[in-house]
Amino acid sequence: xxLDFGPEVADFREExxxxxxxxxxxxxxxxxxxxxxxxxxAWDVRLAWDRELAAGGWLGVSWPEEYGxxxxxxxxxxxxxxxxxRARAPYRATGNALDLFGPMxxxxxxxxxxxxxxxxxxxxxxxxxxxxSEPGAGSDLASVRTRAEPDxxxxxINGQKTWTTMGQAADWLYVLVRTDPxxxxxxxxxxxxxxxxxxxxxxxxxxxxxxxxxxxxxxxTDARTRADLVVGEVGQGWRTAMGTFGxxxxxxxxxxxxxxxREAETLVQAARARGDELEPELRHRVVxxxxxxxxMRTTNLRTIGELLAGRAPGAQASIAKLYASTGHVRxxxxxxxxxxxxxxxxxxxxxxxxxxxxxxxxxxxxxxxGASQIQRNIIGEQVLGLPRExxx
Amino acid sequence: xAHHTLTGTFGEEQEELRQVVRSFLSRHSTEADVRGLMxxxxxxxxxLWRRMGSELGLQGLAIPEQYxxxxxxxxxxxxxxxxxxxxxxxxxxxxxxxLAAEALLRSGDGAACEDLLPGIAAGETVATxxxxxxxxxxxERGVTARAERAGxxxxxxxxxxxxxxxxxxxxxxxxxxxxxxxxLFAVEAGARGLDRTPLPTxxxxxxxxxxxxxxxxxxxxxVEGAAWPVIERTLATxxxxxAAEQLGGAARALELAVEYAGIRVQYxxxxxxxxxxxxxxxxMLTEVExxxxxxxxxxxxxxxxxxxxxxxxxxxxxxxxAYCSDAYTRVAGDCVQIHGGIGxxxxxxxxxxxxxxxxxxxxxxxxxxxxxxxxVRLGL
Ligand SMILES: Cc1cc2nc3c(=O)[nH]c(=O)nc-3n(C[C@H](O)[C@H](O)[C@H](O)COP(=O)(O)OP(=O)(O)OC[C@H]3O[C@@H](n4cnc5c(N)ncnc54)[C@H](O)[C@@H]3O)c2cc1C
Numbered sequence: 001x002x003l004d005f006g007p008e009v010a011d012f013r014e015e016x017x018x019x020x021x022x023x024x025x026x027x028x029x030x031x032x033x034x035x036x037x038x039x040x041x042a043w044d045v046r047l048a049w050d051r052e053l054a055a056g057g058w059l060g061v062s063w064p065e066e067y068g069x070x071x072x073x074x075x076x077x078x079x080x081x082x083x084x085x086r087a088r089a090p091y092r093a094t095g096n097a098l099d100l101f102g103p104m105x106x107x108x109x110x111x112x113x114x115x116x117x118x119x120x121x122x123x124x125x126x127x128x129x130x131x132x133s134e135p136g137a138g139s140d141l142a143s144v145r146t147r148a149e150p151d152x153x154x155x156x157i158n159g160q161k162t163w164t165t166m167g168q169a170a171d172w173l174y175v176l177v178r179t180d181p182x183x184x185x186x187x188x189x190x191x192x193x194x195x196x197x198x199x200x201x202x203x204x205x206x207x208x209x210x211x212x213x214x215x216x217x218x219x220x221t222d223a224r225t226r227a228d229l230v231v232g233e234v235g236q237g238w239r240t241a242m243g244t245f246g247x248x249x250x251x252x253x254x255x256x257x258x259x260x261x262r263e264a265e266t267l268v269q270a271a272r273a274r275g276d277e278l279e280p281e282l283r284h285r286v287v288x289x290x291x292x293x294x295x296m297r298t299t300n301l302r303t304i305g306e307l308l309a310g311r312a313p314g315a316q317a318s319i320a321k322l323y324a325s326t327g328h329v330r331x332x333x334x335x336x337x338x339x340x341x342x343x344x345x346x347x348x349x350x351x352x353x354x355x356x357x358x359x360x361x362x363x364x365x366x367x368x369x370g371a372s373q374i375q376r377n378i379i380g381e382q383v384l385g386l387p388r389e390x391x392x
Numbered sequence: 393x394a395h396h397t398l399t400g401t402f403g404e405e406q407e408e409l410r411q412v413v414r415s416f417l418s419r420h421s422t423e424a425d426v427r428g429l430m431x432x433x434x435x436x437x438x439x440l441w442r443r444m445g446s447e448l449g450l451q452g453l454a455i456p457e458q459y460x461x462x463x464x465x466x467x468x469x470x471x472x473x474x475x476x477x478x479x480x481x482x483x484x485x486x487x488x489x490x491l492a493a494e495a496l497l498r499s500g501d502g503a504a505c506e507d508l509l510p511g512i513a514a515g516e517t518v519a520t521x522x523x524x525x526x527x528x529x530x531x532e533r534g535v536t537a538r539a540e541r542a543g544x545x546x547x548x549x550x551x552x553x554x555x556x557x558x559x560x561x562x563x564x565x566x567x568x569x570x571x572x573x574x575x576l577f578a579v580e581a582g583a584r585g586l587d588r589t590p591l592p593t594x595x596x597x598x599x600x601x602x603x604x605x606x607x608x609x610x611x612x613x614x615v616e617g618a619a620w621p622v623i624e625r626t627l628a629t630x631x632x633x634x635a636a637e638q639l640g641g642a643a644r645a646l647e648l649a650v651e652y653a654g655i656r657v658q659y660x661x662x663x664x665x666x667x668x669x670x671x672x673x674x675x676m677l678t679e680v681e682x683x684x685x686x687x688x689x690x691x692x693x694x695x696x697x698x699x700x701x702x703x704x705x706x707x708x709x710x711x712x713x714a715y716c717s718d719a720y721t722r723v724a725g726d727c728v729q730i731h732g733g734i735g736x737x738x739x740x741x742x743x744x745x746x747x748x749x750x751x752x753x754x755x756x757x758x759x760x761x762x763x764x765x766x767x768v769r770l771g772l
Contacts (some may be wrong), residue, residue, distance in 0.1 A: 272771050283772045287763045290770065291686075291711050298685035316681040323678050373667075379677055380670035384650045387665040 035091030167216030332359030445515015452513025477640025492519030558601030572617025632690035
């Protein structure tokens with residue numbers, strides 16, 4: 001994919017390209033394309049790379065200057081994201097804070113919270129993880145049970161979170177907790193910012209199906225945080241949390257798109273290498289997945305075009321995640337079929353090659369950020385306006 | 393990819409065009425109109441056709457001003473096709489505009505354009521392209537009809553079939569072979585030696601005919617033997633426009649399904665509140681919006697190409713046809729399913745969409761045919 005962003009940002013684009021060329025060298029260059037949104041692979045290198053980016057002033061391109069950002073616009077943000085993905089720079093270790101938590105705080109945080117936290121995200125001094133899910137609250141996030149009670153100038157927190165991506169590395173968590181013990185569902189929830197460096201917080205790593213230490217479960221036993229570290233109003237945590245989901249959908253389009261395009265190219269090459277032995281049915285399945293990636297590209301361009309024109313994105317933005325995640329899983333199955341028996345052999349110690357890892361990790365894409373079934377519920381009810389199913 | 397793709401999809405003028413066409417069709421291509429016309433042999437309303445040409449200028453939309461058109465491009469045509477697909481308009485628009493006018497324009501034959509395009513643009517001429525023969529092939533090898541020099545001109549001999557609106561066209565552009573290769577020949581409806589037989593069609597909303605040529609006097613359009621690239625390029629444009637029509641039909645079938653799912657009550661609840669139905673509708677929307685992306689990519693490629701920017705029109709067209717054929721068929725089928733028994737009746741409109749989807753699926757080549765073309769392009 002080659003995009004022309006127009007003359008207004010030509011200099012900016014050139015600056016980004018040059019900087020990436022000059023700094024994506026050595027160890028960083030060796031880790032091109034490594035990592036993903038929920039991925040711990042090559043963590044230390046990626047963290048060092050984030051610090052390199054911070055030093056170059058490339059984190060928070062569109063964040064306000066008073067909080068350490070560059071104060072540029074959405075267009076520059078997209079241009080940089082695009083150049084970044086094009087250069088195949090490693091996936092940012094601090095992606096959660098940069099793409100989800102930070103923008104949420106910019107939109108909804110208090111002035112003091114913004115001044116306290118945002119600059120340290122941009123200098124990679126403090127790492128953040130998202131504590132929404134619980135063992136009993138996944139898709140049904142409104143049934144969160146972890147609770148917080150006021151105590152003097154603090155909140156006292158008890159309960160458990162799970163599937164916390166890179167929770168084991170985080171200095172801070174943004175957690176959704178119940179602050180009104182008598183409340184039900186999404187009423188009475190609040191969003192708290194909680195430091196992990198305290199005796200009341202215990203983080204245990206969970207190994208994922210690819211063998212990686214990627215996410216964690218977090219136990220709160222009389223853990224504490226300051227009373228003013230609630231984002232938005234007390235009891236309005238549901239709205240705050242929903243805000244991050246909106247952001248989650250938009251920000252990952254371009255890098256994901258370029259990654260998928262590269263994978264599709266690899267798939268086509270692998271199929272081509274089979275020569276005449278490639279079964280006709282597989283040929284057509286390869287074409288179909290290649291087409292799906294092209295269609296995804298146009299779908300993303302439509303959304304970006306609308307965002308840049310200052311319009312609310314149309315229905316295509318709502319189907320993008322479902323289409324991309326289900327297609328990616330299909331493509332993984334196809335790639336492994338084309339690889340044949342040789343593709344089933346791993347390195348020693350369950351070391352996986354890129355195709356094996358990509359396939360296994362893709363299985364999470366139809367789960368996190370709203371499982372495919374939940375996506376279909378949302379599309380049906382919120383986009384198509386179908387009647388809601390009876391709910392408690 | 394060009395800059396215009398990032399500055400929004402359609403401009404204000406284009407949205408206005410959409411509104412004008414939509415409101416025109418909502419008055420003149422109602423379900424009753426469609427049912428009335430599909431029962432006739434001609435399959436269209438000549439008076440409405442003339443109004444489309446003279447009042448709205450739809451036939452001449454993408455014909456240059458020098459030939460009586462208004463000189464817009466494929467993006468505008470795409471909008472019109474999408475709207476026509478929504479209402480299943482019964483008219484020889486695809487045959488006339490996407491196939492015949494496009495082939496004339498592409499031929500580079502200025503004299504033929506001057507003589508033949510103004511009538512099309514004005515809504516006076518119905519035209520078509522006669523390409524396929526008994527085997528139903530859309531490639532160069534499918535052309536076996538022959539043309540020979542006779543007197544000062546040419547005569548065409550052979551049989552063309554599955555020709556869209558071939559029985560009502562005033563002007564037929566025929567692909568026929570000479571010793572130099574495939575050429576394009578213009579034949580008038582009343583020409584001596586031309587026999588036209590309307591074919592009974594499964595999809596009654598788009599008519600087809602068989603044309604038998606016995607030494608029919610014809611006019612060579614363009615250069616002798618050099619027509620295949622012209623035809624291929626015409627088919628690529630038509631593929632994108634047909635895809636736009638398919639998109640419109642699929643979008644409308646989805647609307648019908650969603651509307652019904654919201655009001656039909658079973659087990660004490662609207663059926664749309666059951667996930668089996670809701671998720672099916674969500675999948676239909678996913679298909680429709682993805683089909684829209686496939687169409688837009690095709691339209692952008694055509695627009696880029698027309699503006700002299702590099703674009704792989706053949707790939708974009710094959711992708712649009714392959715995707716939209718499958719998507720329309722699937723969505724129209726699901727629309728019947730969601731309607732249950734009533735969807736299986738002649739009286740309900742759901743079957744009209746299924747049938748249009750099926751006939752569009754094979755028109756200009758099936759999804760498999762286009763995927764095969766892509767496979768070859770990808771070196772598979
Ligand atoms: C790799 C990865 C990283 C993650 N990172 C984080 C993180 O950093 N922070 C965080 O808070 N969470 C994180 N999550 C958690 C994620 O948000 C949840 O896994 C997700 O919301 C699904 O919840 P669940 O796992 O409890 O599954 P469940 O909700 O129990 O779902 C199980 C199955 O039931 C289906 N289902 C559930 N409800 C319905 C319904 N109403 N209708 C139809 N089907 C339904 C689901 O679609 C799914 O197929 C992560 C998850 C993964 C896999």
